[in-house]
Amino acid sequence: METCYKLFDTKLIQSIKLTEQRFGFEPEVTQKIARVPKIRIYEVGISYYGRTYDDGKKIGWKDGVRAIYCILKYGLFKMD
Numbered sequence: 001m002e003t004c005y006k007l008f009d010t011k012l013i014q015s016i017k018l019t020e021q022r023f024g025f026e027p028e029v030t031q032k033i034a035r036v037p038k039i040r041i042y043e044v045g046i047s048y049y050g051r052t053y054d055d056g057k058k059i060g061w062k063d064g065v066r067a068i069y070c071i072l073k074y075g076l077f078k079m080d
Helices: 010-014 022-034 062-075
Strands: none
Touching: 022 062
């Protein structure tokens, strides 16, 4: 989920109300797409080389807490 590689049909993604900014986007869109009937989600392997803070990485522990909050908000409690 947290790789930033996503491919959607334009009509599908435009039909979903998205509210999150920053790192909350990925849990929100993943949970909402997963609830759409007759949609197949494919996982495809990618090559990924993570950046260090020296390379410009900007994610921190607060972003992880926000992602967990969004997973619970959109997955467990299904808030729209």
